[in-house]
Amino acid sequence: MSPAMATDGPALAELLLQRLERAGGGGLGSLEAAAALGLEHQQLVGAVKSLQALGEVIEAEQRSSKRWELTPEGKEIVQEGSHEARVFDSIPAEGLPQSELMKLPSGKVGFSKAMSNKWVRLDKNADGGPRVFRAVESVQDLVREKLQLVQRGDAESLEEKDKNELKKRKLLMEVNIKTYWIRKGSAFSTTVTKQETDLTPEMLASGSWRDLKFKAYNFEALGIMPESGHLHPLLKVRTQFRQIFLEMGFTEMPTNNFIESSFWNFDALFQPQQHPARDQHDTFFLQDPAEATDFPTDYLKRVKKIHSQGGYGSQGYKYDWKLEEARKNILRTHTTAVSARMLYRLAQQEKFTPAKYFSIDRVFRNETLDATHLAEFHQIEGVVADYGLTLGDLMGTLREFFTKLGISQLRFKPAYNPYTEPSMEVFSYHRGLQKWVEVGNSGIFRPEMLLPMGLPEGVSVIAWGLSLERPTMIKYGINNIRELVGHKVNLQMVYDSPLCRLDA
């Protein structure tokens, strides 16, 4: 290697640029350039890459090509000469005993080659054992010369059979290498300015940034996500529903009581004691504490009467109403149990005042579990109590509520609920599914529920309910409810979930 050849990056890169300038528009190959500059190919590739990082100075197109390279033994021969030449050189005029010659590093290989080249001869009958003599005055070390050609990057000038012969002797090998075809870029220049990675406080202080060049950013790459916590998607939706109710003037009910008596969960709602929802298969009953102990006595009597005998214009259910059934503690099956408590409390006011209530909280069902049903889910409920509310008012309220959810096309189907009459299921047109899907349940609470509480006769209470999980699953495209609710949630999904804007 020429000592004049600088090996540090910028100098090398500039050498390459000068060469490229001379090569003109056609460009040049990295292999050839390395050979011409007397560099290892890898060094040149380094220079190419550093130039690429500067932007448009050069264009480099990657290619793949085959190349002859020296093996370590081949390199040794370039340095020391071929084994046969070394053997020839080591033989003095008076010859050398064969046994000693064989002890030389190149002895064995060199001897047989020198013999076949007829460079040496063997006298088997010499005194003191077989002796080797030079057979010619001088030799030309062609093997070394050929390998030198390869080392200079001039393997092409060797004949194919020579190359194969040297390959067979494990002095040459053919390797696949990645090379570049280099052309001038749009910002070509023969000098390299060192590029800065980024602004530093020192540059700002000294003002040096004005004269510096900066490395180009790769805008294709993604940034680094900020380290942060994330809110759960279902609860993000809960926040939005809460917001909607508050915007509509609804007051939040205290639903922080998962344990409820059958009385408030069913009896108060005029749900008969033999109703299938009160079955072991549908409802979680409590073993401990198994029973509720305290009820508003007079109200309880009125509830018993309305179930067993009727009253307030109702036939009742005419069955033997049992306090022990009403006492049974359960995990509430709906938040309507809390609505019943709230309406009872409202009825105890000296003078009735209109009320709008809402809640979003957990309810529990002892049901068969599947991809869309769990034993616990969140119920969203809205209630309006006032004089003279109509079915049209219920529908209008629902329209406003669902409009805020981004659902505008509604239709209403007659339905049956034990504690509302009239009752209506709310359907909305789903554009994706191209059909009407149920989005909620609603109705006007029965007089048999309201009048025993002590609410004035003319007061109507409209109410509706839906689950929080279903709109959330639709919103976030989740098919299996377990991926959303419970400990089997995929935290990556939580991390990645977008904002919740229900009307967007």
Place this chain on the structure above:
Amino acid sequence: MRNVTVAQASDMPTVSVKRELLFQALGRRYTDEEFDELCFDFGLELDEITSEKDIISKEQGDGKAEGASDIIIYKIDVPANRYDLLCLEGLVRGLQVFKERIKAPRYKRIMPANGGVQRLIITEETAQVRPHAVAAVLRNITFSKDRYDSFIDLQEKLHQNICRKRALVAIGTHDLDTISGPFTYTARPPSEIRFKPLNQSKEYTASEIMDLYRTDSQLKHYLHIIENKPLYPVIYDSNGVVLSMPPIINGNHTKISLNTRNVFVECTATDITKAKIVLDILVTMFSEYCEKQFTVEAAEVTYHNGKTCIYPELAYRREKVKPDLINKKIGISETPSSLAKLLTRMCLKSHVTGNGNNIEIEIPPTRADIIHACDIIEDAAIAYGYNNIQMTIPKTYTIANQFPLNKLTELLRQDLAAAGFTEALTFALCSQEDIADKLGVDISSTKAVHIANPKTAEFQVARTSLLPGLLKTIAANRKMPLPLKLFEISDIVVKDSTKDVGARNQRNLCAIYYNKNPGFEVIHGLLDRVMQLLAVPPSKESGYLIKAAEDSAFFPGRCAEIFAKGQSIGKLGVLHPDVITKFELTMPCSALEINIEPFL
């Protein structure tokens, strides 16, 4: 069908009818969409369009369906209180009246021409097991295969719904010409009852019958109703022939066939009101096929105390509702005569009385669901068409308030996320193991409420701590890059004898840090941050402090109790290696759990 929103699952019965038969009975054809629309307006739901073949291949595989009928079947969801729509006959009658193609028939009870009314005598013994019975006769009925199937199917639908799986009422129908009255409804020890049950070839005692049906996919569900009673109910004819052993099985002797002309219907019950409804429904639906259409022959039931009743009641009740009230409740303004017409379309024959100030409505025996004026008003609204009602916004003016505990929760959630913790949402129900064994405490030392009827161990108790749920969340997310920082603000449940139900919720905040190092300082820092957010300074007197404590869930010497507002509000620390292992975790972990209610 499982309801998608909040109504409970067992609410809606489904009736399957053959489409051809339905259209034939309706006297016109509909496209599936048209029929779906009609159902929707009437409050029904065309749930599925299928065939016997489809049903079998869905339930048992394609192979079994070969040769099954591919006649189209409509599966229609019917509201749970409309027993009059549980069969083809009732559905058609309801829809035809709704579309004003026919008038609602008038059902009539008649005494037999020869005066020989069928009698059923109830003995005293039944009082202990199933005290009530009602009966009637369908005279000169003509069955066809489809009618017969519908007759059997309606009994099954009634059994599953209003009869509460035969617990409240059980229906028996018999070929009257194979037996002779008077009939006796009594109760006897199972060893003394002996007969050939329906579709069996030999006689068994009642005890043997119970054993026989223990593995029967349908009947096994009813055995418990009488199994442990000393006496079983049984009905005999005057010759000692067993009609039925309610609520389990009829005798084979009285089995009805396509050729049966006279049917004796009996319903035994623990609830007499429901028995009367069931009998009325069955006979009103099928008297259509009697020689004298819509007439039912009376039967006389005599209780042991001598009290005698004539059934079926087939009672028509009259109600008066003011047109003004109907209009006001719905939000429409129809004339009284128009309202009467709407109600008549719902099988509630109505007319205007008292100078147009009142509407008199006749409630037929088929409409036991009409128990209050509000039920009548709903029918008027359905006939008017829910979707024709003008939507209005109530004038109700109210000021909204947040529930303070939820308001605090919402605010804290935002800032915990801002502090780098991710929100989890875990179940309120869990196993005893989760809240006790795995945390190194005995279940009896927790104040947990226990569930009486959990289907699996996952629902044994309500959680008394949020920690197990967060640990399980981490266990399910072990592949996620560390550290994992989670929090949850939600309710736990504890027993509390001062509450009417003996338990109360408590709003807890729990946070957890899971990494290669325990990170106590991270969790401690979070506590400091939470207190800062709550404007509680670190101070012995008026602020918060932590004191070394022992807790089986935490590593000894790495646990502290948190005091604020003059009380203990929770603990923080490095979790005990046993706890970490039991929740199938492999890294050190620190946690914090506090009650946030003192900060309201």
